Amino acid sequence: MREFVERLRARGDLMVVDKEVDPFHELAAVTHVAMKKWGKPILFTNVKGTKFPVVTNVYGSRERLAEVIGIDADDFCRQWSNLANLGQGVDAPFVKAEEEERIDVKMSDLPLITYSDRDGGAYFTSAMFIANDPDTGVGNLSYHRSMYINDEELRCRLAPRHHLTIYHEKAEAKGEYLEAAMLIGAPATSFLTAAAPLAYDADELEVAARLKGEPMPMRKCKHIDLEVPAETEIVIEGRFLPNERRPEGPFGEFMGYYVPEGPNAVFEVLGVNVRPDALFHSILCGSEEEVLTLELSVSANIFQRLSAALPGILNVTCQPFVNHAIVQIDPQFEGHARQVMLATIGAEPIWAKVITVVDADVDIYDMDDVMWATLTRCRPDKDMMIIPETPSFYRDEDKDHWGRLLVDATKPWGREDEFLRKTIRMAKDIDLADWFDTK
Structure with a gap:
């Protein structure tokens, strides 16, 4: 993600805000209004209460998402389906990462962002969970909103039918914890695969490596038996408690309404580690950055299945x-x-x-x-x-x-x-600057 953000900055597509912004509603408000007007990525360098800069709307356009995997934005469905199925010739999707300095921090050191007016608290919206199926060991990446309670506890919405939900239920049936890590600022290609409707036995991280076109460096977690992409900006390690549900919400969801408070899964935080100059990725729920990813993955799924039939x-x-x-x-x-x-x-x-x-x-x-x-x-x-x-x-x-x-x-x-559409001859050849003073 960092490389992509720097590419956006270098060509003038990144809006940088150095003025101090409050993560309690103000950051979300500025993001919402600026995205409506310009649609560009935003980097907040001075966020009250934290040393970590916040970047948002990184993947908030069809063109930027297509750029991540090097395809034509107007032919996304066809090219995405080809890449996701065939990859780019990567023999081994993962390699061991070289040692890199990482710093241990507390949950409360991170930007605690409150988004919508009636939200029950601060939320982590961009974190993708990585976990393994307790029976098969196949890995999964997926997004689930997570409500901050304290440095040791988050409460997470695990929706029905999601693969992580099934993993959690399998572990619960055995009376076991489900270990998982939350990745904030993970490799850019994984942003797409975490939302993609891949088969249950498909490893989203492996698909992300194939989309990248080169092996993905991985490192072992400190507190749990999982490996995570080494370039991830922030990693929250923990485990879901078995047979335990606690109140979570309300939360302003992607459809534009509040999901009321309800009993949801409990995630015990065992440790947080970051890159020394980590970027915190935030997603404004319901924005293009969230909804577009879902729209593209659903569109590609429909295209692939219809084309086969x-x-x-x-x-x-x-x-x-x-x-x-x-x-x-x-x-x-x-x-x-x-x-x-x-x-x-x-x-x-x-x-x-x-x-x-x-x-x-x-x-x-x-x-x-x-x-x-x-x-x-x-x-x-x-x-x-x-x-x-x-x-x-x-x-x-x-x-x-x-x-x-x-x-x-x-x-x-x-x-x-x-029903042949009418056309205006020469319209595509007209340069208005030849006819009007547009200064």
């Missing part, structure tokens, strides 16, 4: 939010779009609440263009389908996200010539 799949995105899947196709036969919509439900049973299918001439990253296609090519009584009483988002006890809306916004079959 149906012809003519060109691209997939989730806009303007992760539960709206937009699938771009080259229609091959009458009813093709309908098949695609139904197949998408099976490909993504959790997030695809609304599915819109469009033609190749529609910009799927521009919601105005997608809505234009819907409004000019879709007949609601014929081209829209509502599938009732169908579960989607897993944390939905009140069934607010049940049901599906399917929208066929492709050109009517057999009448394609009638």
